[in-house]
Amino acid sequence: MTMMHTLTPTAEPATNVDDVARLVGPDGGRIAHPDLDPWVADIDADALRSLYRDMAIVRRIDTEGVALQRQGQLGLWAPCQGQEATQVGTARAFRSDDFVFPSYREIGVNFVRGAVASDFVLAWRGEAHSTFNPYDINTATPQIIIGAQALHAVGYAMGITFDGADQVAGAYFGDGATSQGDVNEAMVFASSFRAPVVFVCTNNQWAISEPVSVQAKFPIAGRAPGFGIPSLRVDGNDVLACLAAMRWAVDHARTGGGPAFIEAVTYRMGPHTTSDDPTRYRDKDEVERWRQRDPLARIEALLRAEDAFSDDFAREVADESDRWGADVRSACLSARTRPAIEVFDDVYAEPHAGLEIQRGQFAAYLDGFAAEDAAQGGAR
Numbered sequence: 001m002t003m004m005h006t007l008t009p010t011a012e013p014a015t016n017v018d019d020v021a022r023l024v025g026p027d028g029g030r031i032a033h034p035d036l037d038p039w040v041a042d043i044d045a046d047a048l049r050s051l052y053r054d055m056a057i058v059r060r061i062d063t064e065g066v067a068l069q070r071q072g073q074l075g076l077w078a079p080c081q082g083q084e085a086t087q088v089g090t091a092r093a094f095r096s097d098d099f100v101f102p103s104y105r106e107i108g109v110n111f112v113r114g115a116v117a118s119d120f121v122l123a124w125r126g127e128a129h130s131t132f133n134p135y136d137i138n139t140a141t142p143q144i145i146i147g148a149q150a151l152h153a154v155g156y157a158m159g160i161t162f163d164g165a166d167q168v169a170g171a172y173f174g175d176g177a178t179s180q181g182d183v184n185e186a187m188v189f190a191s192s193f194r195a196p197v198v199f200v201c202t203n204n205q206w207a208i209s210e211p212v213s214v215q216a217k218f219p220i221a222g223r224a225p226g227f228g229i230p231s232l233r234v235d236g237n238d239v240l241a242c243l244a245a246m247r248w249a250v251d252h253a254r255t256g257g258g259p260a261f262i263e264a265v266t267y268r269m270g271p272h273t274t275s276d277d278p279t280r281y282r283d284k285d286e287v288e289r290w291r292q293r294d295p296l297a298r299i300e301a302l303l304r305a306e307d308a309f310s311d312d313f314a315r316e317v318a319d320e321s322d323r324w325g326a327d328v329r330s331a332c333l334s335a336r337t338r339p340a341i342e343v344f345d346d347v348y349a350e351p352h353a354g355l356e357i358q359r360g361q362f363a364a365y366l367d368g369f370a371a372e373d374a375a376q377g378g379a380r
Contacts, residue, residue, distance in 0.1 A: 014216045017205075020265050022235035023244060026293045028301025039244035045308035051092070051239050052299045052309075053317050055084035058108040059296065060321035061120055064328045065107075069274045073332050074124045078105045082237070082269035085295035086202050088112055089242025090170075090262070093250050099156055100170045101140045101149035105202075109172060113139040117327035118335075127335045129346070147173050147180035150199065154186045157195035157259075168253045169197045175215050176207025178223065187227040187259070194258035198249040199224070201261070202236065204268035205290075209281040224261035236266030237295040267293070340366055 023040065025031055043051075062080050069077040080087065087108025094100060094113075102109050107120065114137040122131040123142075130141040143149040153171035160167050177183050178201060190197050201220050205212050216223075224231035230252065234245040242264060249260035267290040271278045278287075303309035338345075344359045 014218055014220070015211075015213050016219075017265050019219065020233050020235040021241055021245065022238045023240040024238045024298055024302055026237075026298060028298050028305055030302065033241070033244075036241055036244040036248075039247040040240055043240065043243070045303065045306055048240070048299060048303055049308065049313060051088060051243070052296065052303065053320070054088045054092075054108070054112060055239060055296050055299070056317045057321045057324050058084045058088060058111050060325045061111065061328055062107055064325040065120060065124070066270070066274060068121065068329065068332050069124070074121060074274075075126055076124055077274045078272070079268070079270035079274070080105050080107045082267045082290065082295070083202060083204060084108050085239035085298075086200075086236040086242055086264040086266050087172075089239040090172075090200050090246040090264070092243055093246035094168065094170060097138060098168045098170065098250070099138045099140070099153075100172070101153040101156070102142050102172045103146075103149060103174065103177070104142045104144050105174070106142065106172050110137075110139060110142070113137045115139075117324065118331035120328055121332040122335055125332060125335055127337060147177035147182040147186075149173065150177070150183045150186035151189075153197050153199075154190045154193075154195050154259075157190065157197035157253075158193050160196055161193065166254055167196070168250050169195070170200060170250075171197060172200045172202060174207060175201060175203040175205070175212045175220060176210070177201075178220050179207075179215050184227075187224065187229060187261075190259035191228040194256070196253040196256075197259045198246065198253055199229075199259065199261045200246070201263045203263050203265050204236075205266075206268055206272070206278070206282070208272045208276065209278075219263060221261060221263035229259045229261050230257075231261035231263065233263045233265065236264030237293045237298065239295055239299060266295075 021033055021036055023031055023033055023036055059081060065074065065077040066079055068074045083105070087106055091100070091109040091112035100109060100113060110119065115132060119131040122128045134140050140149065140152060150171045150173055153169040157169035160169065171186070173183060187199065189195065203212060203220055207215055219233050221231040221233040232245050232248070234241050236242060245262050249262055252260045269287065269290065300309055341359065341363055344355060344362070348355060
């Protein structure tokens, strides 16, 4: 099945959050969609509960990360509250041997791909360059440079094609990143070489303090067809629709159709990062409107309507989520702060003369502080 979402321009349609494909409404009611329904025909109550569980755990990890930063245990944290459905739903569509290139906010993607508790905090604490070996979970180190991962994903996908393999690469970025040259250049190469890559634009309405209406006057998904890439604009707070859309996109890419593009329309409930104050630029009524679209509450309502959400299940999910929260906190507080000289470790696979010269210079610099401390101690 091939699917391309047709976008009809209207007055400021980029801000129309209801012009999306969805399967579950904000009230938890099922909505038929002839293009999406076949892609999730296998999703029963057990599978829905599993999706809900993942979203609940991701939210708990996120809550713990914010708390640790506020307590001075992390240097920074990029919250994902409100975006759990986009991340969990799309990530679930990948095979384990596919390769994913996330931004710094994809906590849910990394969780689904197999990250462990320490992977979520050690880099934000400044203890490691990257907290996991990318090849252990086939997920690249989260990218801080806006949009750069789109080029990385396309390069990897081109390699897949040249190798004659059937894996797929995925690139995650925000609405603001679509204004970056890297993302547009990546789509040019992906289209020209029919690279098996899926672009996931998480449109969370705000690029730091700028609304999406500044980034785009029309829906972002409408840009992809201009590059020859089929696209779909989906409700990013509907985990079932996100799963269906991504299954379509991954199948399209895997079977030789070339790249695909998904715009997931969602909302960043918290700050851009913990150094940001969104109350300076966002209206509280807007935030409250989006709170009514909560992705977890939506699936809970659907499950309860199907008599598939029990108190026992809720308690199990809460307990497991708390265990994850405790493990993340423990990994943070028990982290070993490495001696400063070890910053040179693991930069290259093999040491070389240039690196050793730099190490020696840095060691002398550090020794200067020790000598100064000793002199001050003697003066006292």
